[in-house]
Each structure stands twice: as C-alpha cells, then as structure tokens.
Amino acid sequence: MVNESLPNKDTLQAVADSAAEHLGKIATIVQTAVVDIAKELGEWFSDVMAARETPSEPKREAAES
Template sequence: MVGKFERRKDTVQELTESAATHVGQIATIIAGAVRDVTREIGDWVSDGIEMREAAKKAREDEGEDEAVD
C-alpha cells in the first residue's frame, strides 16, 4: 500500500516533469519566433539597402546620359 506522503511526492514529481516539458516547448516556440522575426527584419533592411543602391546607380546613370547629350 502506498502511503499518503509517497502519493504526494509522486504527484509533485509528475507536475514538475510536466511543467519542465511545457516550459521547454514554450521556450522552443519563442526561440523560433525570435529567429524568424530577426530574419524578416534583416531581409527587410537588406531590401532597403538594395533599393537605395539601385536608386543611387540610377541617378548616376542618369547623370552620365545627360553628360553625353
């Protein structure tokens, strides 16, 4: 026969293990979300840099066309 103390110990142990598992899963989800958000922000900044460089090159090309005329 299992005593009252051992039943409580088993319950606490199961709850602790369950909590650790769920906290681990939540941390994994959050880490993945942070990674994905960081990647999107980086891609967005890269797009902005590329557009700025393209606009600069277009202005330079436009200036060269005017110099030729």
Template sequence: MVGKFERNKDTVQEMTESAAMHVGRIAVIIATAVRDVTREIGDLVTDGIEMREASRRAQRDNRSFEVIDGEFEQVAEK
C-alpha cells in the same frame, strides 16, 4: 500499499516533470519566433539597402537617348 507521503511525492514529481516539459516547449516556440522575426527584419533592411543602391545607380546613370530613324542611339552628354 503506498503511503500518503509517497503519493504526494509522486504527484509533485509528475507535476514538476509535466511543467518542465511544457515550459521547454514554450521556450522553443518563443526562440523560433524570435529567430524568424529577426530574419524577416534583416531581409527587410537588406531590401531597403538594395533599393537605395539601385536608386543611386539610376541617378548616376544620366545618359540620354534620342530616336533616329526609329532606333535609339546614345547622345553625347552636353
């Protein structure tokens, strides 16, 4: 027959193991969420940088065209 002390020890041990397992799972969930959020923020910033660079290239590209006989021809800059 198991004594009261040993039963209490077993109960505390099981509770501690269970708590550690759940805390570990929660930590993995949080770490994964932080990683995913960080990745999305990085992608958003990258998209913003690419849009800004495309806008700058479009501003520098100030060629003008005029229609001659239904076709586009580049006009020399004035």
C-alpha cells in the same frame, strides 16, 4: 504517515515533470520565433538598402552623360 506522503510526492513529481516538458516546448517555440524574426528583419533591411541604391543609379548615369 510515510504512506500518506508518497502520493503527494508522486503528484508533485508528475506536476514538475509536466511543467518542465511544457516549458521546454514553450522555449523552443520562442527560440524559433526569435530566429524567424531576425531573418525577416535581415531580409527587410536588405530590401531597404537595395531600394535606396536603385534610384541613385540612374542619377549617376545621367550625371556621367
């Protein structure tokens, strides 16, 4: 009976190892995606703020003249 359970234990261990490896890779992919998305949103926000400031500058110059 002990000999019959050993292959099952080995198989279960191999499946657990494989699952852990794949989940680790998936977590790395998700982490990288979140970082990239945060960077892109930050750059987009900066672009929007710069665009909002650009049109108001000529108005200020015109008002000062």
